[in-house]
Amino acid sequence: MPYIEVMNASPVVFWMICFVSVIAVAISKSGFGGALGSLSMPIMLFVLPPKLALGVLLPIFLITDIWVVYIWRKHVQWRFVIIMCLFAIAGQLTGWLLFDYLSNAMLKAAIGVIGVLTAVNYLWRLVRPRAELAEDTARRLMARLWPRAAGWCGLSGLTSFVALTGGIPAQVFLLPHRLARQAFVGTMSVFFFVINLFKLPFYGDLGLFSADSLKLSLLLLPCIPIGVYFGKWLNEVVSDRLFYHVTYSILFIMGVKLLFDAAALWSL
Secondary structure, eight states: OOHHHHHHHSHHHHHHHHHHHHHHHHHHHHHSOSGGGGGHHHHHTTTSOHHHHHHHHHHHHHHHHHHHHHHTGGGOOHHHHHHHHHHHHHHHHHHHHTTTTOOHHHHHHHHHHHHHHHHHHHHHHHHSOOSSOHHHHHHHHHHTHHHHHHHHHHHHHHHHHHHSOTHHHHHHHHGGGOOOHHHHHHHHHHHHHHHHHHHHHHHHHTTOOOHHHHHHHHHHTTHHHHHHHHHHHHHHHSOHHHHHHHHHHHHHHHHHHHHHHHHHHHHO
C-alpha cells in the first residue's frame, strides 16, 4: 500500500509514529552512540512496509550522521574509526554476497544474546567489581584490538547490512575501552556515517529508493534537529558513569528486543 494511503487512513497516528522513529535515531546518534537508533525501523514498520521504510530511513540516517559528525568532530578517536570501518566494510560486503542465504531470525537471536550477556556482565562488574587495575584492563584490550575489531566490527557491518542491528556489535567492541562519552559518541558517529554511506549503491541496486520514499524522507527532515539537540544536551549534562549506565541499559533492552523479534520470526 503506498504510504499516502496509510497516511490518509489515520494521519495523526501515521505522523506520530514517523516522528518517534526519526527522533529515536537522532537522539541515539547524537547522545548515546547509536544503538537505540535500531528501534527506528521496527517503529516505522507500524505504518510502512519494510522496503519503503528502509528507503525512507536510510537518507535520514545519513543526514543525521553528517550533523552528528559535525557536532562531535573534535572528539573523534580516529584510530578506532579506521580499524572499525575497515572490518565493518568487509562485513557489509560479506552481507551483500550472502544476503540470500542468511536468516534474519538467526542473526537477530545471535546479536540479541551478545547484547544481553554484555550488559549483564557490566552489571555484574558493578555489583562485584574486580580488584584489577584499569591500566591492566586497558592494556589487555589494546593487545587484542585487531582480533576484537575483526570479530565485532565485521559482525557489525554484516548485521547492519542484512538486519539493521549493527549498533550492538559496534558497542560491544568500543564500550570496554571506556572512552569519554564525547569521544565515544564522536567515534561511533563517524563509524555509522561511513557504513551507512557505503550502503547507498547496494541499496539502490535493490530498488529501495523511490519517489514516495524520498518524498517522505524530505517531509521528516525537520524532526532531525529536535532529536539531535536533545541528544547532545543529554550527553553534556550526564556524567561518564551515568552515560555508561544508560548506554549499557540500552544495549540490554535492544538485546532483549532482538530475542523477541527472532522468536517471532521463528514462530511464523
